[in-house]
Amino acid sequence: MASTNGKKPQAKSKSTKSVRKVTAGASQPAVRKTAAAKPVPMPPPPEPAPKAPAPVPSPRARVTDSAPKAAPVLLNAVKADERLVEAAFVERAVDSLEKSFKAALPAAAAVNSKLVDIAQANMNSGMEFARDLAGAKSPMEMVRLGMTYWHENMGVFQAQAQELRTLSASFVTKASEPIRDHIRRA
Numbered sequence: 001m002a003s004t005n006g007k008k009p010q011a012k013s014k015s016t017k018s019v020r021k022v023t024a025g026a027s028q029p030a031v032r033k034t035a036a037a038k039p040v041p042m043p044p045p046p047e048p049a050p051k052a053p054a055p056v057p058s059p060r061a062r063v064t065d066s067a068p069k070a071a072p073v074l075l076n077a078v079k080a081d082e083r084l085v086e087a088a089f090v091e092r093a094v095d096s097l098e099k100s101f102k103a104a105l106p107a108a109a110a111v112n113s114k115l116v117d118i119a120q121a122n123m124n125s126g127m128e129f130a131r132d133l134a135g136a137k138s139p140m141e142m143v144r145l146g147m148t149y150w151h152e153n154m155g156v157f158q159a160q161a162q163e164l165r166t167l168s169a170s171f172v173t174k175a176s177e178p179i180r181d182h183i184r185r186a
Contacts, residue, residue, distance in 0.1 A: 089186070092182065097178075100176065100177075100179050103174045103177060103178060104175030111167045111168060115164070121156070125156070129146075129149045
C-alpha cells in the first residue's frame, strides 16, 4: 500500500476542491445558459393595393359616336341609336330625381320647423313643471302637480304626434310625385 506516507491522493483532493467551489457558488444565484433565441420570422411584405376602378362618367354626359377605340367589341355590341335612347332615358331619370328633391325641400323644412317648435314647447312645459315642483310645500302637493302635468300633457303629446304624422305624409307625397310621374311615362 502506497498511501502510508500520509498524503491524500490527488484525485480525492480535486473532488473536494470542486465540491467546495460548488458549495461556495451556491450562495450566488445560478445562471443558467439557454440556447440562442431563434430569429423571429419576418411577416410577408404587404400586397400592393388594388388599382382604383376607372371613373364612371356622369349620367348627364351624352354618349356620342366619338367613343374611345379601346374596346371595339363593346362598341359594336350596342348601336349608336340605342346608346342615344339609353342616355336620354338616364337623363330623364336624373331630371325626375332632381324634381323630387326640389319638391321635397319645402316639406322637409316644414317637418324640421315643426320638430323644433314641438321641442321648444315640451322644454318650456317641463321647465314650468320643475319650477312648480320646487315651490311645492308638501309631498302630496308634489304628487298632485305631477299627476296634473302628465294628465294635461298627454293630450298635447298626442296632438303633436298627429301633426308630425300629417306633415310626414305630405313630405312623402310631394317627394315621390315626380318619381311616380317618371315611372308612369317609362
